[in-house]
Amino acid sequence: MRERSRVAAPSWRCCSNCRLFPLFRLVVESLLVFGCAFQPTVLAQPLKQPKGNAVIVGTVVDEHHVPVARAPVYAFSAEDARKASYGLKRLGRSIGSASTDGTGTFQIAGLAAGDYVIAAEAIPTFPNGGPVPPRVYGPTFYPSTLDVSQAVLVNALDHPAETVQIELVSVKPVRVTGTVISASGRSTEGFDVKLFRSFGGFGSGATLAVVGATGIFDIPRGPPGRYELAIEPHASQPGQEGREFVGTMIDVKEHDLDLSLTVEPGASLTGHVVAEPSGAVTTPIGLRVTVNTAREQLAPGREIAAAVNGDWSFRMTGLSGSYDFVVSSDRPPPMVVATRVVVDGTSYPAAAGIALAEGDHDVVVFVAPREAPKSTVDITQTSSALVEQFRNEKVFWKQIDIAKALAGKHDASVLPPLAGWLGHQNRHIRGNVAFIFASLGDPRGLQTIADILADRSERPDGQGIPSAPSDGRYRFERQVAADRYYAAHLLGDLRDPRGLALLVPLLDDPETQSIVPWSLGQIGDKRAIPPLIAALDNDDPSQRVLVIYALEALHAKEAVPRLLMVMNDDCKSRFGALVTVSEAAKAAIAKLQ
Known part of the structure; x- marks a missing residue:
């Protein structure tokens, strides 16, 4: 292979799936993962891009060519990288991502065929408040540079002939x-x-x-x-x-x-929520207004939320910067969406990145019923094409959308190619496969979900754990809990009355009880009402509120006498809008009577 030149014409091919990126002036500053205490947080989902079956395969090594495990690797579009090189914008969200395994190998799948810039980061090793490790690495673009303008384009192919190797570049603290x-x-x-x-x-x-x-x-x-x-x-x-x-x-x-x-104290908001058209949202109970830092800001977890009071008012303090406004509802449908925001008499789109100066501000947030999100899966594809897309998608919450599209085909021919995955070591993927089988009437599907609920055996690191532990180490018990929770969720997605027998015993199960009422409400079987009424005796106010929401979703008029008994229960739930048991009960009674 010929020696690479940093100033060679972009058409000169270095290998079968990569070519030199044109040289530009701007050097993008290197950003560094600090370490285990640096909890990864998704600031923005990857941009919506045409999906395909192309993949990029490679390895990540350090300066001594030792493989680097658990290194995040990102694929950026060539166009975004060019704009960053010209200084037109920051290099923002990636189109695809993956992590290296124990051998330093990665595979970014589900890409549209084309050119990408690939970058890798070192394993997070910076302890919270502790010293920087002896060797510190910056985000490194393929093949081994901190400068995006020096990156070599990698061509994503359906069957890549070669792998790429990214050698991390050390930086001086x-x-x-x-x-x-x-x-x-x-x-x-x-x-x-x-x-x-x-x-x-x-x-x-x-x-x-x-x-x-x-x-x-x-x-x-x-x-x-x-x-x-x-x-x-x-x-x-x-x-x-x-x-x-x-x-x-x-x-x-x-x-x-x-x-x-x-x-300083920052900005404060005094506001109220208005439904438009009038009457489209009938109660403020369960509504929550959240402001999120605008996309170009870096800090994770900087959102501020306030519950909407019974008079539709809310208050926030301690804001600084530009924010998008979001309104959510904890209660059963209709779900809501913020349509516009009026700040001190000036109207803005809710997601406009509204800058808030120091001091007090008067805010009106307008909301409307939200349409159900549309699937991003192309349901016009053949069954075999959807099976291939399902197998290539490794992220469980994206994969389940493909599973639902397959179930909608009502084509049992998709089952044999997927049968081997009913024993997949990743229980979230196994559950998605089981969803397809159960949706198409194959008894192996429901049995597999039941087995996941009962399974507490050893397993490798999987998916679904909401946050990483502070020391970065794998916790077997947390993975089991996440897998069982997702299995209980899948029963609600299936809406199969046979799931009732699996869910009711879990109403007092610590690992799954927070999702069980929702799943029972989704199934819609009136036989769930008596055990849900009994679950109002649960000691946890969050669980009592979730049970009330499920009874409301089931139109359980027979639950009204029991709900009247908790009308004075002012214990607060610990999720969402922090609704009290009393507030949830009053709203449910108003709807059920």
């Missing part, structure tokens, strides 16, 4: 110090100093220092990159009353950085 004062004159001693970063549409963050008695913090070895710096009281939450904080973007480059910062 620098010192970041700062002085922090409070606008109110209060001491800032003990405030947490956090950095957040994003790459490929996934973000992470960690507490790296604490403000000292003199108002000074010191991060002795910070990896270079573009970060959102947040300084806030220890253990405080966004939106907490009286909280002072600061959030700002910083560029950590080759030289030490010294900052002067002031923490």
Whole structure:
């Protein structure tokens, strides 16, 4: 193979599935995964792109050519990479992603055929508040560069002839110090100093220092990159009353950085929700207004939420920056969507990234019933094409949409090619296969889901665990719980009355009880009403609220006498809009009577 040239014409092929990316001027700053305590957070889902059967296969190694396990790898469109090279936009969300296995190998599947820029990151190894590891690596573009303009394009093919190898590039940490004062004159001693970063549409963050008695913090070895710096009281939450904080973007480059910062209360909102057309949403109970930081901001988990009160009002504090507004409902349909937002008399689209200046603001959020989301799966494909797409899709929540499309074909010929996957080691994938079998009337499907619910055997790391443990280690028990929860969810998706016998015994099962009422409501069998009424005696107020929602979904008029008995139960649920048992009961009674 000929030696690669960084300035060669883009048409010169280096191998059968890659070619040189044109050289551009701008160097994209390297961003670095900090480590285990940097909890991965999806800041934005990958862009909607034409899907296909093309794949990119490769390995990730360090500078000594030692394979790197569990390294995230991202595929960016060639066009997005070009724009980033010209300086027209940041390199944002990836089109596809994967992680390396124990041998450092990865496969990004489900891509449309074409050219992509591939980048990999090191394993997260930065302990929360601890020292930077001896070797620090930046996000590295194929074949081995921190500069996207020097990346080599990789061509995704249905059957790639060769694999690509990404050699990670090490970077030198620098010192970041700062002085922090409070606008109110209060001491800032003990405030947490956090950095957040994003790459490929996934973000992470960690507490790296604490403000000292003199108002000074010191991060002795910070990896270079573009970060959102947040300084806030220890253990405080966004939106907490009286909280002072600061959030700002910083560029950590080759030289030490010294900052002067002031923490302030931020912006506050006093608002109310209006349904349009009038009467389209009949009760505010269960509604929640959430503001999310606009897409270009890096910090994960910076959303602020407020429950809507019985008079349709809400209040938020501690905002800073630009936000999108979202309204959600915990209760049974209709679901709702925020259509527009009026801030201080000016109207904006709800997802406009509305900038909020310091001070108080008057807000009106308009909502309407939300249409059911449309499937992104092309149901006009043949059954065999859908089977192939199903087998290539490894992300369970995307795969289940393909499973539903297959079930809608009512074509039993799809079962033999998938029969071997009824024993797939990944229980989420196994459950999706079982969903297809059960939907088409094959008894092996329902039996497989029942077996997952009863299965507590050893298994490899799978899918569905909501967040990674702080030490980054695999937890067998958490995987079992996630697998059983998903199996109970699939019974609701199936809406098969035979699932009733599997679900009712789980109403007091700690791992699955939070999804069981929803699944029973989806099945719609009136035989579920008596056990649900009995479940109102559960000690957990969150569970009592979920049971009330299920009784409402089942139009259980016979439950009204029992619901009247919890009308004074003011215990709050711990999810969504933090609805009390009393509020949920009153709303259900109003609908059922």
